Amino acid sequence: MTDSTTPPQTPHTPTVLVVGTGAVGGFYAARLAAAGAQVSVVCRSDYATIAQQGITIHSFKFGEQHFHPYSVHEQPETFPGTPDYMLITLKVLPQIDLAAMVAPKIGPNTTLLLIQNGIEIEEKLHQAFPNTPMISALAFVCVSRTQPGHIDHLCFGHLSMGHYPPQPVQPALTQLVQLFKHAQIDAHATDNVVTARWRKLVWNAPFNGVSVLAGGLNTREIMDDAPLQQLCRDVMAEVVDLAAAAGHALADDVIEVNMQATERMQPYRTSMLLDHEAGREMEVEAIFGNALQRAQQLGRSYPHLQSFYALLRAIGRKR
Amino acid sequence: MTDSTTPPQTPHTPTVLVVGTGAVGGFYAARLAAAGAQVSVVCRSDYATIAQQGITIHSFKFGEQHFHPYSVHEQPETFPGTPDYMLITLKVLPQIDLAAMVAPKIGPNTTLLLIQNGIEIEEKLHQAFPNTPMISALAFVCVSRTQPGHIDHLCFGHLSMGHYPPQPVQPALTQLVQLFKHAQIDAHATDNVVTARWRKLVWNAPFNGVSVLAGGLNTREIMDDAPLQQLCRDVMAEVVDLAAAAGHALADDVIEVNMQATERMQPYRTSMLLDHEAGREMEVEAIFGNALQRAQQLGRSYPHLQSFYALLRAIGRKR
Structure with a gap:
């Protein structure tokens, strides 16, 4: 072409x-x-x-x-x-x-x-x-x-x-x-691009986070590990709940659709993992920090988003 | 001497x-x-x-x-x-x-x-x-x-x-x-050494986990980072809840006592971090896997213990 x-x-x-x-x-x-x-x-x-x-x-x-x-x-x-x-x-x-x-x-x-x-x-x-x-x-x-x-x-x-x-x-x-x-x-x-951003976060938060925190895994390696796949689903559920609370209700099957799409994807290293491995700063605030700020305004707490934020922030500073 | x-x-x-x-x-x-x-x-x-x-x-x-x-x-x-x-x-x-x-x-x-x-x-x-x-x-x-x-x-x-x-x-x-x-x-x-083991897990789970997952931090570095310190407290709360459910109620101030003792300690690199850095196998099952098995028997779910287990297990396999 x-x-x-x-x-x-x-x-x-x-x-x-x-x-x-x-x-x-x-x-x-x-x-x-x-x-x-x-x-x-x-x-x-x-x-x-x-x-x-x-x-x-x-x-x-x-x-x-x-x-x-x-x-x-x-x-x-x-x-x-x-x-x-x-x-x-x-x-x-x-x-x-x-x-x-x-x-x-x-x-x-x-x-x-x-x-x-x-x-x-x-x-x-x-x-x-x-x-x-x-x-x-x-x-x-x-x-x-x-x-x-x-x-x-x-x-x-x-x-x-x-x-x-x-x-x-x-x-x-x-x-x-x-x-x-x-x-x-x-x-x-x-x-509504704001809702679309929340929808993309459903994938971005779990896979970017886990790819780095699990020691450098691509999407295939994450999907093939049952506890990690479950962790991704759990993070997705937090994002879906927070999005709804923030006024951006997503489709009921958004988690399943995302997991199935990831299952079909070629093994992929997330942007956060590529940044981390290249010694570049990761977008921790844009992906996790901003979501947690919104959660705090809404008086809600999301354990996985909170731990990913704390751990990734520390890893980023350690570089 | x-x-x-x-x-x-x-x-x-x-x-x-x-x-x-x-x-x-x-x-x-x-x-x-x-x-x-x-x-x-x-x-x-x-x-x-x-x-x-x-x-x-x-x-x-x-x-x-x-x-x-x-x-x-x-x-x-x-x-x-x-x-x-x-x-x-x-x-x-x-x-x-x-x-x-x-x-x-x-x-x-x-x-x-x-x-x-x-x-x-x-x-x-x-x-x-x-x-x-x-x-x-x-x-x-x-x-x-x-x-x-x-x-x-x-x-x-x-x-x-x-x-x-x-x-x-x-x-x-x-x-x-x-x-x-x-x-x-x-x-x-x-x-009752079984209760004593649960009491020790209150410290072991958060500090071993975070020391590795946050990219290699000693106890001082963890305590000096507010979100990581909070994460340690949250993991401790999960352990205390699980211990009580398993029949090993711990003292009300067990979290505060542990945090204060850690605050007073010399900067310390946990055994799990030392194992990880030396390329040795980490005791992920003994510290997290066994606790989660007990949680499952009791029909309880603990997000932080679950994510730490999944992530540390993956890191261990990646070696």
Whole structure:
């Protein structure tokens, strides 16, 4: 399969500035560029390589692709003007002041597009820029950065996206979904991305947590161990209960559906495990901390989420 | 402080065969020898060293001590006759058939003395030798094997011991307590060592578990982290509840007493952490598995004990 290079049928070529060009950012940036968008990237650790050589992507679906950003930056500041889309694919870490970082580049034409993990990660940015449209997205994709400027795309790739704060799908969202579809990314618009984030947490919390805490296991190894599989189900039940209490009731079969999907998956090492093994900071706050804050507001206690949070936080600090 | 070399006032010099001469076994063996007992040892990995050079102990309390066993064996079989005391200090691991190992050396004069971790570890051996007196003991001691035939004694050292099955203190137990006291070991007789094992589990379960699962922390590091300290308290509460359900009600302040004692302790790396770091098998079954079996019999569920068991078991297998 090869790139389509026909631009999408939009009134003008959209400009995109990608903030945080790791595996996820680089992958979607390349797809948007392939769909005709003018894509610039901000990257820190791989700046020199990407500025010189661009990004090479080995994809199970798209084959080997080469992506030359329109411009490459170490900080958003050096991007000229303001983009149509500010695509934020930074990890969610408490010490990153995202609002301050992107403030200079948010113009009247700019839409914020977050492709990030975790729950309740939008509010701070929304508070900082209440008049800037925000689209929040969940990526279901297995990508990893194998060396500077090189990304492996192993499986999946679809996006679920919605307005933040949640509202029925507006034309601006439909248009963005079309742009991704043109880029051969299976994108879906959702009326309530906040609920969708809770739904994704049903999988993310148990498998990210157990993969690290059990000493470095992939999904197959977890599923094949009866007590660990039960532990995953128990963590899922806590997330489902908390989600419902927070006003996001999920389908009755959400646990079974998630377990069956995991059973069918290729053995997969979670993002938290990959971060841990590479000595990178894990998204403990975005995945567990924020959920527990909500639990505390609701006066509820969840033993597994609490122990995973305490243990993973300690492991992260130990690095 | 130096050894007392006066034999105790007993009718004859007691013979002791130590099975499993690691740090704990070597330490108490040396103390009994210092008190005048005729102590032989069974050891596997350190056999050559101990047969040639004996065991050297660096003790915070007794100074540097040298212990020459009366005889050194690779298997109990080669010990001539049957000992007065079979002192069992092997780790409690499911694959060790202790009864088969010690059967040939149990005579009509033999008392079994278990100095081991965990709960419900006596019954199998008692079933195998229902007519052999058994004394079950808990060691509160920090010792570690620094190299073959070398042991560091860092703190504590006292023993709590009782008949198994539990019964009021009999003269045979009083006599053994006296022998240890003569060896300058602060030994206490208890009417109910089974309850004492549950009491020790209140500390053992949380601190052994968290020390490994949080990435390798000592007691000080755990106490200084609020969420980890709370997790320890939560695990303790589960153990206290399970102990009560199993008929071993503990004192109301048992959690507070344990936390305060840990607060006052020197930073300490648990035995499970030392085993894990040295690539040795951890006593997951003796400490968590047996407790959960009892919980299951009682139809009760304990989230933290369950998750610790599942995660530590997986970590152990991963080695």
